[in-house]
Amino acid sequence: RSLLMIPGPIEFDPAVLAALGAPTTSHLAPNFIDAFGQALDRMREVFQCREGQPFVLAGSGTLAMDCAGANLAEPGDKALVINTGYFSERFAVLLARYGAQVTQVDAAVGGRPALEDVQAALQRERYKLVTITHVDTSTAVIADVPGIAALARSHGALVVVDGVCSVAGEELRMDEWGVDLALTASQKAIGVPPGLALLVAGPRAMEAFARRKTPVLNYYADWTNWLPVMQAYAARRPSYFGTPAVNLVFALHVALGQILAEGLEERFARHRQLSRMCQAGIAALGLGQVPLQAEFAAHTLTAPRYPVGINGADFLARVSQAGVVLAGGLHPAIKTEYFRIGHMGAHTTGDVLATLGAIETALAGCGYKFEPGTGVA
């Protein structure tokens, strides 16, 4: 088998996979209602949002983004997108689709907008919501969520965080930082195979939803349909709008239990350690990285640049022959210039060492000159 070191889907824990393989129950069976209800309680803890309203929908991370946009934006609303890459761009396009007037604060590829620029944008215009991509998976740049959230809140805007590549890997404290909605997908640091869109909306987001003047322009994602269902499962009562992904919810229940058993602080520290290992190994091999400054670099993935003269497709095929699967570039402006290593969830220090070993093998095969063993060391 290959070691899957891409930024989602990741390697999954055997207990999570076992839950996925158990015989499917009715979505109204008492043991399922119990597992779903407990999973919702656990989401509040993992997202650190005591009064938050969790939503679990069958779909990918993009559905979670769509759900946030559809329920919070109304035609004519002003939205500010803090752009750190491809997924920030996606949020801008999505919000515009729901009729929002979108303004973006940009940065160079691999950079992130300065807080002064965010402040200036917030002073020029009154925004209903501000979106932040916590870790933009196309650049491996981590945004300053607490800094931006404080500014947005002081200007009365809702703070929406795309945490698809961060929740349960990067430090994220919704209550403490003033984040009104955070979202993710099952297959990243949460550690469940692809198929669940996960959101937690804080009280201000739910109030904004309740004050809507127009219907939600997305039938499936409309909280009007899902709120009673989530409230019922939380109260351990049966309910139905659309059939939940029963086995994935059982697996989510197990994964969230593992995350809380490890401890959130311990988990954040482990991700910092994995990223330090990976980034130190890459640097020792003489490769640069996409984030323009060390403090911009995420802890859930690393985005090394290819050395001059190395062909990306050739390199990735050689890494794969060495038993490790890595991801190519994603940001359109630099797509062929870099690759991506995911290290989150159940990934271990051993996995990172194996990955660095495979990278060395592939670099040597591509003719790159370096001292063998320096990355692993």
Ligand SMILES: *Cc1c(COP(=O)(O)O)cnc(C)c1O
């Ligand atoms: C992966 C990812 C998404 C999209 O999630 P899908 O499950 O692929 O739809 C959105 N935002 C970020 C930051 C991501 O990393």
